[in-house]
Amino acid sequence: TGIWLIPLHTIVTPANVPDTYELPEWLTSMYPQAHDDVQQCMAQGEEGYVLRAWPAGNQSTSNSHTGYPHSTATLISDTSSDDRHPTASESSSTTNTTSNGSRLIILASSPEGVLYGTFHLLRHMGTGQPLDQLTAISRPANRLRMIDHWDNADGSIERGYAGQSFLYENNAFTRDWDRLHDYARLLASTGFNALSINNVNVHATETLFITDAFLPDVAEIANILRKYAIRLYLSVNFAAPMEAGGLSTADPLDEAVRRWWQEAAANVYRYMPDFGGFLVKADSENRPGPFTYGRDHADGANMLAAALEPHGGQVIWRCFVYNCKQDWRDRTTDRARAAYDHFQPLDGKFADNVMLQIKNGPLDFQVREPVSPLFGAMQQTHQLLEFQITQEYTGQQRHVCYLVPQWKEILDFDTAVNDRFAPVKQIASGSIWQREWNGIAAVGNVGADGNWTGHLLAQANWYGLGRLAWEPDTRAETIAREWAMLVFGMDTEVVETITTMLLDSLSIYENYTSPLGIGWMVNPNHHYGPNVDGYEYSPWGTYHYADHMGIGVDRTIATGTGYTAQYAPINRDRYDSLESCPDELLLFFHHVPYTHVLHSGKTVIQHIYDTHFEGAEQAAELIARWQTLEGRMALGLYTQVAERLAEQAEHAKEWRDVINSYFYRKSGIADVQGRVIY
Numbered sequence: 001t002g003i004w005l006i007p008l009h010t011i012v013t014p015a016n017v018p019d020t021y022e023l024p025e026w027l028t029s030m031y032p033q034a035h036d037d038v039q040q041c042m043a044q045g046e047e048g049y050v051l052r053a054w055p056a057g058n059q060s061t062s063n064s065h066t067g068y069p070h071s072t073a074t075l076i077s078d079t080s081s082d083d084r085h086p087t088a089s090e091s092s093s094t095t096n097t098t099s100n101g102s103r104l105i106i107l108a109s110s111p112e113g114v115l116y117g118t119f120h121l122l123r124h125m126g127t128g129q130p131l132d133q134l135t136a137i138s139r140p141a142n143r144l145r146m147i148d149h150w151d152n153a154d155g156s157i158e159r160g161y162a163g164q165s166f167l168y169e170n171n172a173f174t175r176d177w178d179r180l181h182d183y184a185r186l187l188a189s190t191g192f193n194a195l196s197i198n199n200v201n202v203h204a205t206e207t208l209f210i211t212d213a214f215l216p217d218v219a220e221i222a223n224i225l226r227k228y229a230i231r232l233y234l235s236v237n238f239a240a241p242m243e244a245g246g247l248s249t250a251d252p253l254d255e256a257v258r259r260w261w262q263e264a265a266a267n268v269y270r271y272m273p274d275f276g277g278f279l280v281k282a283d284s285e286n287r288p289g290p291f292t293y294g295r296d297h298a299d300g301a302n303m304l305a306a307a308l309e310p311h312g313g314q315v316i317w318r319c320f321v322y323n324c325k326q327d328w329r330d331r332t333t334d335r336a337r338a339a340y341d342h343f344q345p346l347d348g349k350f351a352d353n354v355m356l357q358i359k360n361g362p363l364d365f366q367v368r369e370p371v372s373p374l375f376g377a378m379q380q381t382h383q384l385l386e387f388q389i390t391q392e393y394t395g396q397q398r399h400v401c402y403l404v405p406q407w408k409e410i411l412d413f414d415t416a417v418n419d420r421f422a423p424v425k426q427i428a429s430g431s432i433w434q435r436e437w438n439g440i441a442a443v444g445n446v447g448a449d450g451n452w453t454g455h456l457l458a459q460a461n462w463y464g465l466g467r468l469a470w471e472p473d474t475r476a477e478t479i480a481r482e483w484a485m486l487v488f489g490m491d492t493e494v495v496e497t498i499t500t501m502l503l504d505s506l507s508i509y510e511n512y513t514s515p516l517g518i519g520w521m522v523n524p525n526h527h528y529g530p531n532v533d534g535y536e537y538s539p540w541g542t543y544h545y546a547d548h549m550g551i552g553v554d555r556t557i558a559t560g561t562g563y564t565a566q567y568a569p570i571n572r573d574r575y576d577s578l579e580s581c582p583d584e585l586l587l588f589f590h591h592v593p594y595t596h597v598l599h600s601g602k603t604v605i606q607h608i609y610d611t612h613f614e615g616a617e618q619a620a621e622l623i624a625r626w627q628t629l630e631g632r633m634a635l636g637l638y639t640q641v642a643e644r645l646a647e648q649a650e651h652a653k654e655w656r657d658v659i660n661s662y663f664y665r666k667s668g669i670a671d672v673q674g675r676v677i678y
């Protein structure tokens, strides 16, 4: 097969498309669709591409490439030369999947587009699809498709479950460029185009990443990422002017502080002309921020935006701002309200190169939360949706928990702002209000472990986030199956078993952990394993208020914290009323007696018992399902997953028994099926 890469700008330029342009004769004669595809391709924008295969006999088979312009085409099946004219024998060479003389074209208006088109082709081949009928026209739905690392310079990873960092050790860069190269290729293969390389909690060493002490290393990383069209971002410390610059203040309105950031930014751009920008966690969980100086978040973000603006950089400012020192006796403060209360009033006040990064839910990446009401509530602000790929609260990559179905639900959620259909995916992408700089960012789940993600099956989450950020309408099942084929090959039984295990895993995990949207119930600090009261009398603001009568947080307007009022009317009313609130979020919004009857017909207490018995059984069944694959894959792959599934099943029992016993003892209500509760 001749595979042709046509850098479109050598044939046409955006200026002469679609009005008048001419394609060279050699191209149109061998490529019947050329005119249509060029039009389509230009419409896909910078990162899009057109992939097209057409069979032999449909085009001129002459070997005359006379007049074929130098450097407009490359035969990528030949690795010895990048830039020469194909010979007749090369361009008609065959593969197993296409007929003699068929051709395949990757058409894009930029090198990035060619890159993504190439990965599309590899994915197509890797999932066993025939080449000869391939037609694909694609562009990313989201401009920014980003991974945030929470790696620290000492080599640890905050919430990392796949070994140490491969970026840092002992307060220096590992300089493991080979691994980084592999990493960049993996990222690009699923469409990521941005990477923030250090934890949003910026400690002493990382504060200096924007100084000459570390910029040479940072720039080397950027050089590798650039080959795969990935822009590098850095998390910065809001107090850097003091901690790195020796100033006496970090007040965003102070002239010396503003100048310090301007110079720091200019210096960063001397090393990396295409540097993406700064990611900032400010006034959150003990990090410094503008509040110290009586300023607001717009003051803080805009100060950094002004420093980056001359260089084309951006500020990504996180909305994860809440009081982590509240008094558990105070029932009026509701952590869920915090992001909206802090940021919504600032809509319209942020500079154009500021994006607000908003966690998917109002709390913190629980297995079940409603969508953050901030989406849709800031129509004049660039917004970035933040997901967490690393499984902090969803089994820490010791349990299998395929998160794509959860992300899909969030992306598809209709915020109904302005009484119109306004799903989160259109707000994240910016398409709803024609905003250019929007997208999806996610906390990564990789580390130095050989399989990247600790649990092999956790790779599917990383892969899945990339695929969703490119095209949010891709089905969770399609993504799971694709990933399984790309990793394990084409054995149907293997692929189908893994696909269904992945698809079932989220509800299994939800079944045996905290019920009905209440969240938490984990051990404080490390967040692994059950502890119903772990955060009940703590300053972090995460409570369930269970007593002998009932459980749940009243967030209604009439009797609760009023959180429901942060949603557009349709959603507000649905959540506010006990009758219409969906079961799976009931305890997030309402405090109810254990005898309250759900829409499912069960009481709350019986639902807790049933789901926990069922979840632990399902976790045990995962082992049996996996065992059917023994001998059908490399032993090392088989065993590493088998070991984790065994641990998960044991741990699911612990969850079951802790949760069931706790609520049995609180409520005194027996299980109708009389199963063992301790």
Ligand code: GCW
Residues within 6 Å of the ligand: 150, 158, 159, 200, 201, 281, 285, 320, 364, 365, 392
């Ligand atoms: O999910 C919580 C984590 C913190 C994290 C914080 C954040 C990086 O428990 O470890 O800090 O959120 O998102 O900033």
